[in-house]
Amino acid sequence: MNREDNKIVAFCCEHSAYQVADKAGRMRLHYPDNVRIIRVPCAGRVDVQHILKAFEKGAAGVLVMGCQEGACQHLTGNTRAKKRVKYAEDLLKEVGIDGGRVKMVNLAPDMAQRFIREVKEMAEKIEGEMRR
């Protein structure tokens, strides 16, 4: 990915977010196509290193999408992911990438609308930044 790319890397937990993306597709609900979904067994599988590597490789935004709190198949996966996203955000701020370009999203498997809104929000944030 080169710098002026506007790709959003979305790490999607296969128990929730990945199914939500499928559902959005089945309902033919369209969302920005610069999202690239990477399937992970649990949001807890995503670490700070993966998020930073995504930005290093040119991603413009990263979404870590896991189950709702208290409904994680692996109990602490989503809460750990949330902490790591927060730490990644601080590390990115140190290098001048801020403005919420990395975000933790908690989804239940049927929240297609919420998924689309989160993707659109991130796409708009990147769009806004790109123009400046």
Next chain:
Amino acid sequence: MQVRIGIFLCDCGESLKNIDFSRIRGDLQRLEDIAFVDISHNLCLEEGVKAMTSRILAENINRVVIGACSPELCEHSFSRLLKGLRLNPSLLSLANIREQCSWAHEGDVTGKALELMRMAVNKARFLQPVEKKDIPVNKEVLVVGGGFSGMRSALELSRLGLRTTLVERESVSGGKLGEFESFHGIETTPEEMLSSTRKAVKENADIKVLTSAEVTRVEGQVGDFTASIGRGEEKVSQSFGAIIFATGYMTKILPQDFQLKPDVNIISQRKLVEMLQAPGKLERRPGTIGFVLDVSDENSRLPILSTLNNALAVKERLGSEVYVFCKSLKVDSEGVEKLYREARERGVVFLKFEEKPRISKEDGRVKVEARDVLLGEEVTLLCDSLVAEEKVLPPEGTEALSSLLNIGTDSAGFYQDENVHLYPVASERKGIFFVGGCKGDLDFTRTLADISSATMSIYKLLSPEKVIVEVEKVKVEPEKCRACLTCVRVCPHGAIQMVRVDTEKEVAKIYDLACDGCGICAAICPAKAIRFEGYADEQILAEVEAIGESL
């Protein structure tokens, strides 16, 4: 071994109009290590599968990449197909070009489809085979707690052909069921239920009962737990494949709920049951009996169940006036609504309060004053005896056992973490289950359902001839492991333990049967010593690198 990748694209019966499959095939063919790129219309149908099978057999490829519908639909069948062709199913990489590409966006998405395929190809290059193996598994089950639930579980397991050891702390089994006088509408009394169950257990050769015994230590993982059981001086250590907790509950009248200490007039449900069982022995039949319910906010169903049953029993046997003071009455579980109606019909008076009723003594009788919300006025009742609400609490030793086994408890201290996926009987550790009152919200009708659910899960786990497991799908590399214990502490399923390897060095070991494949350990390991095949760091990184790569 040189990577050779076979790529299949499915255009879903040429319905994915916004993807130019031939252009994608053209681009993909130019990548290295690609043996072939086939376009099919129906990889999920007989015809498509046959074509794919002959293609794979013809070309000696060692990775398969398939761009089709969502893996949630096709992954399972494709893996089985590969297995049939003696190709390791882990060497499969899927791209979701239908639900998450063609159907999800307007206009032509050939570019995105190509990128998704390149991501899958990049990942395929790093895939490693994962072997499957059957592992020996101990088929014995440990049941902790010899109450009704524990005994029923043991009987159910023996019906499924599994031997159990039943450990009961008290000198005699039975637990709390004996405290109930009757279940309205059920002929057999709790007493009869208990004695028949006890008899069945005694006569059952598959069940070994250890009374006045306690579990002191449990090590190991599902399929190979080692429990040390203390019985007086005797120490027994035995191996089990799974564990069921049926440790029940205890009830206590909490001082802050009730200012007055229980005495002759203020009695517990158990005392009331004793009165009911021997009405003759009472010197004076109580004229009016009061019940107070749900004083503290969260209440469990047990007090309601015993109050309604006992109120009806009082009406039948003693014929005294019965008043029930309650803040709210949960009647949502089976048969409780009917019980409540019958009580009303038999003349039991229910009074609803908001603030806590004031309880005092007046010349040998109990005075209860409360503001009835429905009547909208103060009510004062003088009754001969008042049945105080008993709070349902986890029995002593719950905390010790749960920390010993590294399994969570819920906010009230009962077993089973508050997580929807564990419902109804699972713990976060594979092979450990909870039935009956030890989970907190006690409901008899569901206990029997819990027991069959737990025993069935154990049957599924232990009884197959060969217990197959993916060998080291998530693996700790001993030479990189620093034994820092982070993964052991972090694993939500307690599937990681320290072991001494051949070099006498202590390293972490992930137990394949107990591991639930979440990858939290792989992410947090500071030495990057844990590799999760299928979601390894280099595989995730390879997918990221393919994003936006110009050809």
Next chain:
Amino acid sequence: MIIAERKPLEEIKSMLSGYKKILLVGCRTCVTICWAGGEKEVGILSSQLKLASSGEGNELSILEATVERQCEKEMVIEELRDKVQEVEAILSMGCGVGVQTIAEIFEEKPVFPALNTTFIGMPEAEGVWVEKCGTCGDCMLYWTGGICPVVRCAKGLLNGPCGGTRKGGKCEIDPEKDCAWVLIYRRLEKQGRLDLMRKYYEPKNYRAVKRPGRVEAATA
């Protein structure tokens, strides 16, 4: 175990200004265990530095390596000998000892610390470490119920608490921290050895270890 913490990126960047090619070196021992300088942290800092440099338009190329133990000369030489030739400077994610071992071996190249070595301690919880030993060279844990007042009492007092203890036996400086002397009192009381605390102790020999210390094994 030696505990360390990563320096803020700003400080690391200012050290590296002017250098185009650096070697970033992790250590697989103490700093891995305390999540500060292991192989994973090397990856994270490397990503951060690359993002920072590409953001500011100057190119910074980073060679990555992780030594088994940075305080062992042989291990450092074996791992870094070739890589050092290709770089202008070395950024070490080892503790202070690691940084100096590398500096001693490759004297011609500047070596920068990416971590602050904080104390000798133990994990209090997962991801949380607390100081326990102040390496005073004259251990007196035998009479303090196994609680070291040299480091765990903020003023290192020897004859009991100062007058500033807060309500509930907390330390004058930090309401979250227990006063070491209250802890010592309770433990000795539990063991019935309070006489040890009641005894008067002469001023400590603070030169038990002539700094910088040196230990020579009898059979060295």
Next chain:
Amino acid sequence: MAIHFREALKTKDFTVTTEAGPVKGASTEKMQGHIELLKDRVDALNVTDNQSSVMRYPSLGTCLLVKEHGGEPILQITCRDRNRLAIQADLLFAYSRGVDNVLCLTGDSIDVGDHKEAKPVFDLDSAQLIHLVHTLNSGKDMAGNELDGGVDFCIGASATPSADPIEPQLVKFQKKLDAGVDFIQTQAVYDLEELKRFMERTRKMDEKAKILAGIVLLVGAKMAAFMNENVPGIFVPQYLIDELAQAPKGTGLSKGIEIAGRLIRQIREERICDGVHIMAIGREERVPEILEAAGL
């Protein structure tokens, strides 16, 4: 000229001391004003040593000023800023200039002061400091060398009656008493019941030492609450904070003076302690009003 503090302790049935706080600067004018105001109203004037770890004009310097004005100084020494060499040297110099009352303190931590990055010393602690002064009194230094010209200090220490838990404090307090002290000036006390309990225990431990209750002037509810949180060893009970809060706006200080006077009067009438040590922390000019309010 004021009588020697040692005599005052022996002869008077109620000894009163207060503080002359050094300033942050070299001008001694303000300090001399306070000394003049207070020297004849109290039995001795304590001079704090970088109080609350805030750098100020040296304690020994202010003691010399007190001497020049004919007052009776008490040199406060903490273990925070000097090691055993410097403390012994200062003590020799103090004695040679007639300053022979010393209050041995551990000292506040660097973190509460205004030079938070300084290297704390704490070579000694307060109990060891008391032993050190005794060693000097016996004509030798800590290393056992004979002194050319001995010293004879009147030794004081502090105590924290309202510490929670109190037992560990009492263990340290016992060590101080065993070492031998002539007077004790306690941390601020407000709850006299607590003080009584403390006094009962102290009487059992040691008869000789005279105990002066520490009285810290409160100037308002907010300041009292602030001190509870941040000033080490001070615990202002809620009912006093409420009393201060009810005082109409702007009269917080006079309410504080009234409270201080009330406490001192009660301590004196009920003979709870052998005297009081008034700490007006930066408000030395109000001490006379406190003394009046206490009927002294």
